[in-house]
Amino acid sequence: QLRLVEVGGGLAQPGGSLRLSCVVSGNGVRLYHWAWYRQGPGEQRTLVARLTKDDEPEYTDPVNGRFTISRDNAKNILYLQMNSLKPEDTAVYYCNVEGRPYFWSTNRRDYWGQGTQVTVSS
Numbered sequence: 001q002l003r004l005v006e007v008g009g010g011l012a013q014p015g016g017s018l019r020l021s022c023v024v025s026g027n028g029v030r031l032y033h034w035a036w037y038r039q040g041p042g043e044q045r046t047l048v049a050r051l052t053k054d055d056e057p058e059y060t061d062p063v064n065g066r067f068t069i070s071r072d073n074a075k076n077i078l079y080l081q082m083n084s085l086k087p088e089d090t091a092v093y094y095c096n097v098e099g100r101p102y103f104w105s106t107n108r109r110d111y112w113g114q115g116t117q118v119t120v121s122s
Contacts, residue, residue, distance in 0.1 A: 001026050001027070001028050001029055001099065002024060002025070002026040002029060002031075002097070002099055002111045003024070003025045003026055004022055004023070004024050004095050004096075004097065004111055004112060004113035004114075005022065005023045005025075005113055005114065006020060006021070006022050006093060006094065006095050006113040006114065006115060006116040007020070007021050007022075007023070007116060008020040008021050008116060009092075009093060009116030009117045009118045010117075010118070010119070011119045011120075011121065012082075012085050012118070012119070012120050013085075013120070013121070013122055014085060014086060014087060014120055014121075014122055015084055015085065016085050016120070017081070017082060017083045017084075017085065018082045018085065018118060019079060019080070019081050019082065020036070020079065020080040020082065020093055020095075020116060020118075021077055021078070021079055022036075022077065022078040022079075022080075022095030022113055023075075023076070023077050024076040024077070024078070024095075024097060024111075025076070028101070029099035029100060029101060030099070030100050030101070030102060030103060031076070031097050031098070031099060032053070032097070032098045032099075032100060032108075033050065033051075033053075033096075033097065033098040034050065034051045034069075034071055034078050034095075034096075034097050035047060035048075035049065035050035035051070035069075035095070035096045035097070036048040036049045036050070036069060036078070036080045036093060036094070036095055036096070037093070037094045037095075037096055038089075038091035038092065038093045038094065038118075039091055039092050039094070039115075040088075040090060040091040040092075041090075041091075043091070045094065046060070047060055048060060048063055048067065048069075048080070048093070049063065049067055049068075049069035049080065050069065051069060051071060051078075055071065057069045057070070062088070062089075063082075063089070066082065066083050066084045066085075067080060067081065067082050067083070068080070068081040068083075069081075078095050078097070080093065082118070085118075085120045086120060087120045087121060088120075089118060089120050090118060090119050090120050090121070091118060092115040092116065092117050092118070093115060093116050093117075093118055094112055094113055094114075094115045095112070095113045096110060096111065096112055096113075097110070097111050098110055098111070099111055
């Protein structure tokens with residue numbers, strides 16, 4: 001029911017910046033738990049940042065202070081501003097959102113984008 005498309009990945013130098021966008025389209029579900037994940041080579045997919053139910057940003061330690069997650073509620077776009085990039089940030093980045101038919105529903109499903117490659121290298 002939902003389509004998530006990540007854009008904005010590419011090659012950046014250490015200390016540089018990139019801005020990722022996740023465009024969500026589709027109807028019939030309400031959206032919750034917006035988040036960014038990443039998966040480096042030979043690694044498990046891990047949480048990078050998320051928005052709480054009150055749109056409060058939360059970050060994992062490796063990116064805290066360098067990345068900023070935000071959302072455009074009107075356009076259903078999730079952003080990840082990445083500053084002070086490090087080589088260890090190299091990974092495929094995925095956006096993730098939970099869909100429900102209504103707020104109180106127990107029928108909840110995670111939706112994922114196709115991922116966008118971020119490479120940090122000089």
